[in-house]
Every structure is written in C-alpha cells, then in structure tokens.
Amino acid sequence: MNHQDKKPIIYLIGARGAGKTTLGKPLSHALLYDFIDTDARVTQQCQMSIAELVERSGWDCFRELESDVLRQVSQPQHLVSTGGGIVMAPENRAFMQSTGWVVYLRATAEVLAERLSHTPQAHQRPSLTGKCIVGEMAEVLQKREPLYLECADIVVDATRPIPELIDHICNRIHTAA
Numbered sequence: 762m763n764h765q766d767k768k769p770i771i772y773l774i775g776a777r778g779a780g781k782t783t784l785g786k787p788l789s790h791a792l793l794y795d796f797i798d799t800d801a802r803v804t805q806q807c808q809m810s811i812a813e814l815v816e817r818s819g820w821d822c823f824r825e826l827e828s829d830v831l832r833q834v835s836q837p838q839h840l841v842s843t844g845g846g847i848v849m850a851p852e853n854r855a856f857m858q859s860t861g862w863v864v865y866l867r868a869t870a871e872v873l874a875e876r877l878s879h880t881p882q883a884h885q886r887p888s889l890t891g892k893c894i895v896g897e898m899a900e901v902l903q904k905r906e907p908l909y910l911e912c913a914d915i916v917v918d919a920t921r922p923i924p925e926l927i928d929h930i931c932n933r934i935h936t937a938a
Contacts, residue, residue: 769837769860769861769862770835770836770837770838770839770840770841770860770861770862771788771792771794771839771840771841771861771862771864771930771934772841772843772857772861772862772863772864773785773788773840773841773842773843773864773866774843774845774847774848774857774863774864774865774866774909774912774913775845775865775866775867775868775909775919776845776868776873776898776901776902776905777844777845777873777877777898777901778868778872778873778874778876778877778898779845779866779867779868779873779919780866780868780876780919780923781798781842781843781866782798782842783923784866784919784923784926784927785798785840785842787923787927788840788926788927788930788931789840791927791931792840792931792934793838794838794839794840795836795838795839795840796839796840796842797834797839797840797841797842798841798842799827799830799831799834799841799842799843799844799847800827800842800844802830802833802834803823803826803827803830803844806826806830807826811823814826824846824849824850827844827846827847828847828850828852828853831843831847831853831856831857832856835856835857835860835861841861843857845901845905846905848905848908848909848911848912849905849908854908854911854912855912857912858912858914862914862915862934863912863913863914863915864913864914864915864916864917864930865909865910865912865913865915865916865917866917866919867909867916867917867918867919868918868919868920869902870895870898870899870901870902871895871898872919872920873898873902874894874895874897874898877894877898878894915930915933915934917929917930
C-alpha cells in the first residue's frame with residue numbers, strides 16, 4: 762500500500778508485556794486516532810476472559826476470533842493494539858501490511874517477564890508453554906520475532922520512555938506521508 766494514499770491504520774504488534782496498550786493510548790491521542798485493543802474486543806464479543814475462551818473452546822477458536830476482530834476494527838484513523846500472537850497467521854500479517862503502518866514494540870524475554878510479573882492482568886492469558894514466565898517469553902520470542910520483524914514498518918525499543926516512543930513513531934509516520 763502507498764501510505765500517502767490515505768491516513769492509514771496503525772497496528773502495534775509485539776509480545777505480551779511489550780507495552781502495546783500502555784503506549785497505544787497516549788500515541789492514539791497524539792495522532793488523533795481512535796484506540797482499539799483487539800484482546801478487549803475479543804473478551805467483549807465472547808463475554809468471557811481469554812483464559813476462559815481458550816479453556817472452553819481452544820486456542821484455534823481464540824485465534825480465529827482474534828483474526829475476525831482484527832478485520833472488524835481496522836478502519837482509517839484507528840490505532841489497533843493487537844494480541845501478541847496475531848502475527849502467527851500469515852493472512853493477518855499480510856492484512857496489516859496492506860492496510861496500514863505496523864509498529865513492532867521490541868523487548869527482551871527478561872523485560873517482558875519482569876513487566877508481566879507486575880501486571881495484575883497477567884493471569885488472564887493462559888500459559889502458552891507451561892514454563893516459567895522468562896522461559897515462556899524466550900520461547901515465544903524465538904518463534905514470533907521473525908514474524909514481528911517480517912511485517913513491521915517501524916521497530917522500536919519498548920524499554921524507551923513513552924514520550925520518546927511517541928515522538929519517534931509520529932516522526933517516522935509524518936516524514937513518510
């Protein structure tokens with residue numbers, strides 16, 4: 762897509778704990794975009810937590826619903842905070858690349874584990890591997906890092922201060938437009 766054609770959608774991708782929601786809300790205000798969280802939409806639509814949905818219907822059902830929600834919320838001037846595994850489906854990567862800017866919030870497994878250990882909602886997402894949180898995040902990143910990088914237009918260090926990230930992302934988008 763030629764990003765100059767219209768004011769695009771912005772997708773924030775990255776592992777659980779990377780800060781997609783934490784950065785997404787102030788970034789959306791700075792850009793005058795509407796903020797959408799795909800995980801929140803999934804829980805709203807199925808009226809249960811993601812952990813409950815996965816327990817009742819399995820990961821495949823969750824991933825399918827997540828992909829449907831991605832397409833539903835992808836509108837111009839929306840900043841979409843995606844679930845960490847949304848990049849697992851090749852069609853989701855292609856869809857995001859063709860409809861807007863994809864921003865990857867990159868962090869190490871140690872940083873992610875540290876953040877998740879302090880997040881009250883960490884229990885809402887079931888373990889993907891059954892390992893300790895650092896081991897799980899390392900395994901998740903090993904699988905997903907190439908996918909995040911494959912579809913990212915912009916890669917940022919998720920440990921940088923929020924105002925710095927906002928300035929950097931806004932500058933990259935505006936200079937390319």
